[in-house]
Amino acid sequence: xxxxxxxxxxxxLFDTAIGTCALAWGPRGLIGVQLPEDNGEAATRARMRxxxxxxxxxxxxxxxxxxxxxxxxxxxxxxxxxxxxxxxMSRVSEFHQRIYAIARRIPPGxxxxxxxxxxxxxxxxxxxxxxxxxxxxxxxxxxxxHRVLAAGNKPGGFxxxxxxxxxxxxxxxxxxxxxxxxxLF
Numbered sequence: 001x002x003x004x005x006x007x008x009x010x011x012x013l014f015d016t017a018i019g020t021c022a023l024a025w026g027p028r029g030l031i032g033v034q035l036p037e038d039n040g041e042a043a044t045r046a047r048m049r050x051x052x053x054x055x056x057x058x059x060x061x062x063x064x065x066x067x068x069x070x071x072x073x074x075x076x077x078x079x080x081x082x083x084x085x086x087x088x089m090s091r092v093s094e095f096h097q098r099i100y101a102i103a104r105r106i107p108p109g110x111x112x113x114x115x116x117x118x119x120x121x122x123x124x125x126x127x128x129x130x131x132x133x134x135x136x137x138x139x140x141x142x143x144x145x146h147r148v149l150a151a152g153n154k155p156g157g158f159x160x161x162x163x164x165x166x167x168x169x170x171x172x173x174x175x176x177x178x179x180x181x182x183x184l185f
Contacts, residue, residue, distance in 0.1 A: 029086035
């Protein structure tokens with residue numbers, strides 16, 4: 001990375017099919033991704049400034065530009081699992097890292113439930129903990145929490161702007177039809 005043209009750490013906003021998103025990077029990979037806030041670009045920028053108060057808004061390095069292009073592609077319907085994007089999970093608990101690793105294996109257009117992920121962790125009783133981890137996911141949609149549903153393939157919650165409707169819209173873009181639901185958009 002050339003310090004003359006990019007910051008070693010920073011954040012940048014970018015447009016997508018669902019609104020203005022943002023990402024933050026550091027020397028070991030992305031440290032956060034932000035889906036659009038309900039009140040547009042200014043609200044997304046304000047959220048990033050709260051989440052990453054120590055980081056400047058700046059031009060992204062090549063690795064972050066590649067991540068931006070991949071996220072834009074996914075939100076335009078490209079079938080990219082985004083697993084090539086390097087995440088710095090040093091701010092994430094080991095338990096959440098395990099959950100996020102399982103979620104990252106869910107391909108675009110497919111879904112799993114909180115219970116499915118809990119069972120893979122070895123304890124179906126961890127479903128609620130899986131849901132909480134998804135609600136605190138700092139990397140959506142790179143860690144595709146939108147592909148993780150509640151019991152009965154119901155949408156469950158979604159902490160991004162627009163809530164469950166945004167989750168369903170993202171699934172619709174990917175062509176996912178949990179439990180045979182028709183296209184919503």
